[in-house]
Amino acid sequence: MTAKAQLGPTDLMFPIPAALIACGDRDYQNVLTVAWIGMVDSQTVGIGLLKNSYSLGIIREKQAFSVNIPPTKLLEAVDYCGIASGRSADKWAATGLTARTDTASGVPIVAECPVNLECRLLREIELENLVLLLGKITETYVDADKVTLVGGQPRIDTASLDPIVFFAVADEYWSLGRKLGDAFVVGRALLP
Numbered sequence: 001m002t003a004k005a006q007l008g009p010t011d012l013m014f015p016i017p018a019a020l021i022a023c024g025d026r027d028y029q030n031v032l033t034v035a036w037i038g039m040v041d042s043q044t045v046g047i048g049l050l051k052n053s054y055s056l057g058i059i060r061e062k063q064a065f066s067v068n069i070p071p072t073k074l075l076e077a078v079d080y081c082g083i084a085s086g087r088s089a090d091k092w093a094a095t096g097l098t099a100r101t102d103t104a105s106g107v108p109i110v111a112e113c114p115v116n117l118e119c120r121l122l123r124e125i126e127l128e129n130l131v132l133l134l135g136k137i138t139e140t141y142v143d144a145d146k147v148t149l150v151g152g153q154p155r156i157d158t159a160s161l162d163p164i165v166f167f168a169v170a171d172e173y174w175s176l177g178r179k180l181g182d183a184f185v186v187g188r189a190l191l192p
């Protein structure tokens, strides 16, 4: 057995996506980068927002946000959106990213991201330095050239999404590797 080094409590959870959260309405929009993010169930996302982030107040006011999955070619913009604050910067102008507000709720989505989840704020859980926001996904937008309908079911060209993967404990961005197999299928080899 390999010896284990014990590092204490760390955020060594890998891989996690670096996502863009957009907030606001049809008149004003802001965007920030998050990596404390995950699916809670198939229609619910959880994001951890620092209490001092400018976006938190906007999300609370509008009761909505969008989760946008950026491709690797947006790396510089993604890092910038995690350094600059909408309090003092227009992140759209600085990055060239486009806020689309032709969504059902009017909450902005990032046009250059191939996947966008429109969410309604469901619940807040207050923690020490941050607030865990639970969002109910009300619509999913995917670039049409990355989806085909097979037997009425959407099939997404996974490789074309090319998401940015964040390795928090070393502050590094990575990209995805190759497909390994089909979920709920490869393990069947071990079924009795």
Ligand SMILES: Cc1cc2nc3c(=O)[nH]c(=O)nc-3n(C[C@H](O)[C@H](O)[C@H](O)COP(=O)(O)O)c2cc1C
Pocket (backbone or CB within 6 Å): 018, 030, 031, 032, 033, 034, 035, 036, 037, 048, 049, 050, 052, 053, 054, 055, 056, 078, 079, 081, 082, 083, 084, 085, 086, 087, 166
């Ligand atoms: C890779 C990366 C991941 C981040 N993850 C989070 C996060 O999960 N939650 C959070 O509140 N801030 C996170 N941040 C920091 C915010 O994006 C940053 O504080 C931002 O300036 C807040 O923008 P705002 O003030 O316009 O809301 C992250 C930054 C980077 C670069």
